[in-house]
Amino acid sequence: MSQSVVQPLETETTSILASNIPLILIGVITVLLGYQYWFKNQRYVQLGNKFPGPPTLPLIGNAHLALGKSAHGIFKVALQYYNEMKIDVARVWLGPRLIIGIANADDIEIILGNSVHLEKSPDYGLFEPWLGDGLLISKGEKWRSHRKMIAPTFHTSILKSFMPVFNRNATALVETFRKEQGKVFDCHDYLSSTTVDTLLETAMGVTKEHDSNTGFDYAMAVMRMCNILHLRHMKFWLRPDTIFNFTKLSNIQVNLLKVIHDLTNGVIKRKKANYFEREKTGEKSLYEQALKTSRIDEKHGNLIETRDIMSNLLRDDLDENEENDVGEKKRLAFLDYLIEASQTKGNALSDKEINEEVNTIMFEGHDTTAAASSFVMSLLGIHKDIQERAFSELKEIFADNLHRPITFNDTLQMKYLERVILESLRMYPPVPLIARKVNEDVKLASGDYTIPAGTTVIVSQFILHRNEKYYKNPLVFDPDNFLPEKCQERPYYAFIPFSAGPRSCVGRKYAMLKLKVLLADVIRKFEIESVDQEKDFRLQADIILKREEGFRIKITERV
Numbered sequence: 001m002s003q004s005v006v007q008p009l010e011t012e013t014t015s016i017l018a019s020n021i022p023l024i025l026i027g028v029i030t031v032l033l034g035y036q037y038w039f040k041n042q043r044y045v046q047l048g049n050k051f052p053g054p055p056t057l058p059l060i061g062n063a064h065l066a067l068g069k070s071a072h073g074i075f076k077v078a079l080q081y082y083n084e085m086k087i088d089v090a091r092v093w094l095g096p097r098l099i100i101g102i103a104n105a106d107d108i109e110i111i112l113g114n115s116v117h118l119e120k121s122p123d124y125g126l127f128e129p130w131l132g133d134g135l136l137i138s139k140g141e142k143w144r145s146h147r148k149m150i151a152p153t154f155h156t157s158i159l160k161s162f163m164p165v166f167n168r169n170a171t172a173l174v175e176t177f178r179k180e181q182g183k184v185f186d187c188h189d190y191l192s193s194t195t196v197d198t199l200l201e202t203a204m205g206v207t208k209e210h211d212s213n214t215g216f217d218y219a220m221a222v223m224r225m226c227n228i229l230h231l232r233h234m235k236f237w238l239r240p241d242t243i244f245n246f247t248k249l250s251n252i253q254v255n256l257l258k259v260i261h262d263l264t265n266g267v268i269k270r271k272k273a274n275y276f277e278r279e280k281t282g283e284k285s286l287y288e289q290a291l292k293t294s295r296i297d298e299k300h301g302n303l304i305e306t307r308d309i310m311s312n313l314l315r316d317d318l319d320e321n322e323e324n325d326v327g328e329k330k331r332l333a334f335l336d337y338l339i340e341a342s343q344t345k346g347n348a349l350s351d352k353e354i355n356e357e358v359n360t361i362m363f364e365g366h367d368t369t370a371a372a373s374s375f376v377m378s379l380l381g382i383h384k385d386i387q388e389r390a391f392s393e394l395k396e397i398f399a400d401n402l403h404r405p406i407t408f409n410d411t412l413q414m415k416y417l418e419r420v421i422l423e424s425l426r427m428y429p430p431v432p433l434i435a436r437k438v439n440e441d442v443k444l445a446s447g448d449y450t451i452p453a454g455t456t457v458i459v460s461q462f463i464l465h466r467n468e469k470y471y472k473n474p475l476v477f478d479p480d481n482f483l484p485e486k487c488q489e490r491p492y493y494a495f496i497p498f499s500a501g502p503r504s505c506v507g508r509k510y511a512m513l514k515l516k517v518l519l520a521d522v523i524r525k526f527e528i529e530s531v532d533q534e535k536d537f538r539l540q541a542d543i544i545l546k547r548e549e550g551f552r553i554k555i556t557e558r559v
Contacts, residue, residue, distance in 0.1 A: 047441075047452040048098040051091035054081060061093025066234060072548050074234065075541040082463055088446055094236070099456045103463040105470065105491040106445035111436055111457055112493065112501040118143070121435030121456045126229050126239070130257060132352065134360030135506070146357065147506065149341055149349075153203075153334040154510050160408045161333075162202045166514055167405045169198045170521035177526060177555055184531055186550040187377050191518075192219040192370035198514060199365050203334040204267045204358070205274075221259040222367055228253050230542040264358045268335065268351075275339050334361060365507050367544050368430040372511070373518055374551040375428040376421055379477055380523070381530030381553050386479060390417050391523055391558075402524055411516045417523075419479035421515050425497035427477060429461040432545045434499055461496055462545070470494040477534070526555040 054062055066074050081090070088104035102108055111117050124137040131137065135146055152158075173194045177187075196215040200206045228249055232238045244250050338357060342349040380387040393416045398404060435458050442451040451457060466474040470490050471481060480486070487495075498505035505511070522528070531552040538548035 044452045047450050048091055052087055053091035056093050063094050071540040072538045100451050101458040103460055104446040105493040108459050109493040115502050117436050117438050119437045121437050126232050131360045132356035134356035136360050151506050153337045154507055159513050163408055165201045166517040169194050170518050174525050184552050184554055187553050188374040188551045191373045195366045195369045206267050218263050221256045225256045226543045271335050272339055369511050371430040371544050376424045377528055378530045378551050379424055381528040394524055406517050414516055419482040422482045423479045426465040429497045430544050432462040432541045434459040529554045
C-alpha cells in the first residue's frame with residue numbers, strides 16, 4: 001500500500017477516535033458509576049458504612065488520606081482523627097477493602113481472645129520471602145502444632161540458665177556506652193546489636209566469638225527490611241510482586257535477605273552438626289546440664305510472690321507450661337529443641353520449617369526488644385525523678401556490691417523497674433497494631449456494630465493504651481499505673497503489649513527478663529539524659545514503633 005493511501009487512513013481513524021472521545025468517556029464513567037452503585041448496595045458495604053469514619057471518595061475510599069505522606073504523617077493523621085472523634089471504633093475504605101479499627105478492651109477480647117479469629121491479615125503476606133510460613137503468619141493446624149512445640153522453650157527454668165549470657169551482653173553494652181560519654185548518640189543501634197547477640201547465644205546457642213561482626217550487620221539488615229515492608233504497605237502500587245520485582249527496592253531486598261538468611265542458615269547448619277556429633281558420642285546437651293542446676297535454684301526463688309503484676313497482666317496459655325511442668329522432663333533451648341524435634345518420628349519438622357521458625361524468632365525477638373529498651377532509656381532521661389527512684393531500688397537490691405552480676409532472684413525484686421518497663425510498653429508499644437482477618441460476621445460489644453466476614457480488623461495497642469476509660473491520665477508517664485491495685489481495676493485486654501489470647505507472644509517472659517537485666521545494668525552504671533522531650537517525639541508507626549529522629553541520649557558515669 002502506498003504512503004499516500006496510508007496517511008488518509010490514519011487521519012480518518014484519528015478523526016473518528018477524536019470525535020468519539022466524549023462518548024467513550026461517558027461510557028467509562030457510566031460503567032464506573034454503575035460499579036460504585038452495585039458496590040454500595042452489597043451487604044458487606046452496608047454493614048461497613050454503619051461504622052463511623054472519614055468521608056470517602058468514589059472508588060478509592062479513603063486511600064487519598066495517605067497519599068504523599070510520610071510514616072510520621074500518616075500516624076499523625078490517624079491520631080488526630082481519633083483525638084477529635086473520641087471513638088473506640090472506626091472504619092476506613094481502601095478502595096473496595098474494608099478496614100475496621102478497634103480500641104475498646106471488650107471488643108478486642110472478642111477478636112483476640114477467640115480461637116475462631118486467629119488468621120492474620122493478608123498484609124502479613126509481604127513477610128513471606130523473609131519469614132516463610134513461620135509462627136507469625138502461619139494458620140490452622142500448622143500454627144497450633146508449632147506453637148505447642150515452641151512454647152516450652154521459653155519455660156522459666158530455661159530462662160534462668162540464660163542469666164550469664166544476659167549479664168555478659170549487658171556488660172558489653174555498658175562498655176560500648178562508656179565510649180560515648182559526653183556525646184549525644186542514638187542508643188537504638190547499640191541496643192539492637194546487643195539484642196541480636198543475646199538472641200544468637202541464648203535461643204540459637206552461638207557465641208559472639210563465632211560471629212563477632214554479624215550482630216550489627218544483621219540488625220541493620222532487619223531495620224532496612226522493615227523499612228521496605230512498611231513502604232510496600234503504604235504505597236499500594238508496590239504491593240503486587242509483579243510490579244515490586246521490577247523496582248530497585250526488590251534488588252535491595254534480595255541483598256538484605258541474603259545477609260539475614262546467611263546468618264540464620266549458618267547457625268542452623270552449625271547446630272545440626274553439633275547435634276549429630278553429640279548423638280555419636282552419647283554426650284548430653286549443654287542446656288540439659290545447665291537446667292539441672294537451675295531447677296535446684298528454682299526451689300529457692302520466690303516465684304509465687306512475684307506473680308502479682310507480670311503474670312496477672314500477661315497471663316495466657318503459656319502459663320500452663322509453668323504450672324503443669326513435668327519435673328525432670330528434658331527441656332532444651334529453642335534451636336536445640338527444633339533440631340531434636342526434626343529427628344523425632346512423631347514430630348516431623350522439615351528443614352524448611354526450622355528455617356522459618358528461626359527467622360521468625362530472630363525478627364520478633366530482637367527489633368521489638370531494641371525499640372522497647374530505647375523508649376525506656378529515653379523516658380528515664382526525661383523523667384529524672386523516676387530514674388533516680390529506679391536507681392534507689394537497685395542500690396537496695398545490690399547493697400553488698402552494686403556492680404556484681406545480676407541473678408534471677410534479683411530481677412524478681414525489681415518491682416519499680418518492672419513498673420517503669422510496663423508503663424513504657426503502655427505508652428510506646430513496640431508493636432503498635434495487630435491485624436486480623438475475620439472469616440465470619442462479628443458482633444461487637446461496644447455498640448450496635450457488626451463487622452462483616454472478610455474484613456481486616458486492626459487492634460491498635462497504641463490507641464488502646466491511651467484510652468481514658470482505662471488510664472486516668474493516659475498521656476502522662478506514670479509507672480504507678482501498674483501498682484497491683486490499679487491493674488485489678490482494668491480489664492485484662494486493656495494492656496496488650498505482647499498481644500493476648502491464643503496468638504500472644506511466646507517470648508514475652510524472655511523479653512521482660514532480658515529488658516530488666518539490660519536496663520538495670522545501664523542504670524547502675526550511668527545517669528541518662530534525653531536530648532528530646534516527649535512532645536518532640538516524631539513517632540513512626542512502622543512494623544515496629546520507632547522515632548524518626550532516633551533515640552538521642554547523653555550519659556554520665558555514676559560515681
